Amino acid sequence: AQTVTQSQPEMSVQEAETVTLSCTYDTSESDYYLFWYKQPPSRQMILVIRQEAYKQQNATENRFSVNFQKAAKSFSLKISDSQLGDAAMYFCALFNFGNEKLTFGTGTRLTIIP
Amino acid sequence: DTGVSQDPRHKITKRGQNVTFRCDPISEHNRLYWYRQTLGQGPEFLTYFQNEAQLEKSRLLSDRFSAERPKGSFSTLEIQRTEQGDSAMYLCASSPGQGGGNTEAFFGQGTRLTVV
Numbered sequence: 001a002q003t004v005t006q007s008q009p010e011m012s013v014q015e016a017e018t019v020t021l022s023c024t025y026d027t028s029e030s031d032y033y034l035f036w037y038k039q040p041p042s043r044q045m046i047l048v049i050r051q052e053a054y055k056q057q058n059a060t061e062n063r064f065s066v067n068f069q070k071a072a073k074s075f076s077l078k079i080s081d082s083q084l085g086d087a088a089m090y091f092c093a094l095f096n097f098g099n100e101k102l103t104f105g106t107g108t109r110l111t112i113i114p
Numbered sequence: 115d116t117g118v119s120q121d122p123r124h125k126i127t128k129r130g131q132n133v134t135f136r137c138d139p140i141s142e143h144n145r146l147y148w149y150r151q152t153l154g155q156g157p158e159f160l161t162y163f164q165n166e167a168q169l170e171k172s173r174l175l176s177d178r179f180s181a182e183r184p185k186g187s188f189s190t191l192e193i194q195r196t197e198q199g200d201s202a203m204y205l206c207a208s209s210p211g212q213g214g215g216n217t218e219a220f221f222g223q224g225t226r227l228t229v230v
């Protein structure tokens with residue numbers, strides 16, 4: 001079985017500041033991908049960033065970067081220069097090549113304070 | 115291609131009625147997934163297809179739930195004899211296919227089911 005845990009139900013950050021969302025996971029597989037998805041209110045879920053487990057280098061996408069600690073099974077998301085449009089639910093997800101499905105955490109609601 | 119589309123967006127039904135949802139994936143995407151999301155929770159896996167073959171069903175999917183993907187294109191999810199506990203957002207996602215960089219799932223906007 002695989003699990004994804006997000007221990008921060010809600011986070012808030014001042015506009016233009018930096019915020020880090022936490023995620024831990026558990027899997028017995030060695031080959032997997034990790035994702036952060038964003039779900040704005042009443043809108044569809046979109047991919048923010050992806051990390052392949054075999055890569056040591058942390059993924060970055062513009063203002064979004066991850067801190068991937070494989071041994072600790074930790075996968076945090078850092079959002080720099082936060083913008084009002086970043087307000088959303090953020091879900092951490094694990095794709096396991098053994099069972100080939102995405103397992104999601106319970107999400108973190110991010111609020112941006114103007 | 116406008117992405118994954120789901121129909122209807124909202125459905126209100128009386129307990130005991132049957133409902134059917136449709137998902138049209140991105141064309142040429144081989145994988146199609148169904149998830150259920152309740153308020154304040156992350157999406158829970160229900161089932162997925164590789165082309166027209168249904169490869170896995172979650173234990174969450176009781177006998178009242180059935181999914182099909184004829185001809186490997188659109189998919190339908192049917193719930194028979196709906197119960198209030200079925201009220202949720204039903205999400206569909208598609209991905210290009212097996213392995214490598216083809217794991218990114220593209221989600222539709224979901225169908226929100228309310229059972230009264």
